[in-house]
Amino acid sequence: MKDHLLLGIDTGGTYTDAVLFSEESGVVAKAKALTTRHDLAVGISGAVEAVLEQAQAPVSVISLVSLSTTLATNALVEGQGGRAGLVMIGFSPDDLKRDGLAEALGNDPVIFLPGGHNVHGNENPLDMSALDAALPELAASVSSFAVAGYFAVRNPAHEQRVRDRIREISHLPVTCSHELSSKLGGPRRALTTLLNARLVSMIDRLIGACEGYLEQRGIDVPMMVVRGDGALISAAEARLRPIETILSGPAASLVGARHLSGLDDAVVSDIGGTTTDVAVLDQGRPRLDADGAVVGGYRTMVEAVAMRTFGLGGDSEVRINDRGLVARLELGPRRFLPLSLAAKVHGDVVHATLERQLRAQHMGRHDGRFAMRTGVPDHFASGLQAQEQALYDRIGAVPVPLDGLLTNTLQKATLDRLVGRGLVHICAITPSDAMHVLGRQDQWDLEAARLGLELAARAKDGSGRAIAGSAEELAGKIVDRLTRQSSDVIMGACLAEDGAGAIDPAESLPVDRALRRTDGIVQFRVHLDRPLIGLGASAPVYYPAIADMLGAQSVIPPDADVANAIGAVVGQVRASVTVFVTTPEEGVFIVGGAGESVRLVDEEAAFSLARERAISAALHTARLNGADEPAVTVSEAIDAPEIEGRRRLVEARFTATASGRPRIASDQQRVIYSLAEQIL
16 A cells, blocks of 8 residues: 555645545545745645654655645735736737736736737737836846737747846746737736736745755655646646646645545535635536636636635634624635634733733724734845835734734734735634634634633624623634625525526525525525535534535535645646637638747648647647646637638637646656665
8 A cells, every 4th residue: 555655735824734645545644734834845844744654654655746735826815926017018008907907916017018919920019128128126126027918829929038038137037928828818818927927936935845845855756736727737837837726725625525525516615724615516527617717806817617715714804893783793805813823833922912901991903913924035025115114124923912013003004015915914813713712623722712802802882882791702603604604605606606696695685594594474495406515624613504504415524624635646637728720811821829820821731730739739738747648639619600601710729638647756766766765
């Protein structure tokens, strides 16, 4: 059983999971370690060393390593990421208004250059004068660049020239839009490229940390990363296109859920520290979202599982709306560091501050809240404004109480910007703290959780009454709220899958009454037609009540806590390439994509070349991504309507998909580093 094992790793916002997996017998060992954002290798090594010790296995038994992560998803949901410079070639400022591009860009810089191409790949002259003038200053204030050219999917030459100039001057990572998608739609492709650029340094750090640990331990085997559609890609390719890892963790959890449960039809809901991810399994397969994954409110051009991601998890912010006669609780979408977790490392500071605030006669505005650095490298803080830098300098690795840190109202907005950049954590009460107070979780500091909830329970509603009589009462209300919000998002996702559109269960009287099981002359009940698979470390404490509210059978597989890591090692490599044929004039056919454009005068010859190109490129990409003996299929879509009795080709698309299991280390390689391990 231990002669040939696969190592799956999942790095989430709170925990890093590891599993040793046998294709014959399943999970051999599993373990968790806290995700250490200041140095991701620490959490990775902690989880992997634990599974190796548990299995009593040498590293020489490992023949493949596969990694999934929710870090990219979490960053987009929370509005985080590095500062990126966007270069638009052939576009106008008005194009920023489309597809949410201006909103996503925020205060990040953008440069517009003349140039770009037409639909057939013919160029407009490129002028890089504005880029040359801005680059020296920009290079010091951003961490990466995104380049999007007009019709770059038909001819990427201008994007490539701009990319080379930026690299030559700045030596920073550059993402080009044609590298991410072959679909038309410039502004949305630019949006996808911008988000990719923001994620480059984060995913590079993660993969680098994992590779560094594996090298240090002498584990010299292929390393894969889970893509957002559940397929595997090589670590090198994931570094170039980190946007493809959005929904990596959720996609891996779906693959893992199918493997662990054996169910072909189910609703799958995975709760983590930051997000809840919901998808539907039909006939053993998740549906892919052909329009592109939606994460953090932005629709990207990344093909991914039809997963709906919500900012709701065990570490969600607890927001108390005390303006009405009865106070209301809302959870998320931001992730906070639980007080119980912060106190596990910094107990003296957290306990002393909470006790001081409890002794005060009146509750302060910032009671129970702290700030501390996330521990990311210093270059992540490039481009901070003066007031942001000043506040950042006052925050360190030890939690700082907000009642001493913030001296005026404007500083709250400044702190929020630091949180949005991923530089600072806010520590406060979360559902995880509530679970500690209720005795359903016990891995962190119970006393800090209790003190934090006692403080929060002192808040007054509109009638002047405390919102809860004790920490336990408030904890119960928080967990009830998480149950209801989870039911809302699962129900909303299922209604959307049924084609019902954007129905908010909280705003729909019939659905709301059905979930609350309110009696009346007209009674409503809700029932799912398939089981609810609950995944995540906290699934056993949350999902039975959620399934009951939804009228569904609750299924929590034995290894639900590491489903992502399992999904990471049981997936396949898959690569798709599309080649186009267009007609700029009658009798002329342009083959574009997967190489330079070619002009032909015979339609069948053009179609044949397009098929060959698509197949060759898909096989090459699949092998580059680590596939072993990939198989290929081809689909064709030919848009050629009859006009006045004559067939006229508008566009033909040839898509080749190559797939196969990843290569694993050969027996000879494993013998070599087994001997090296013994010598060391």
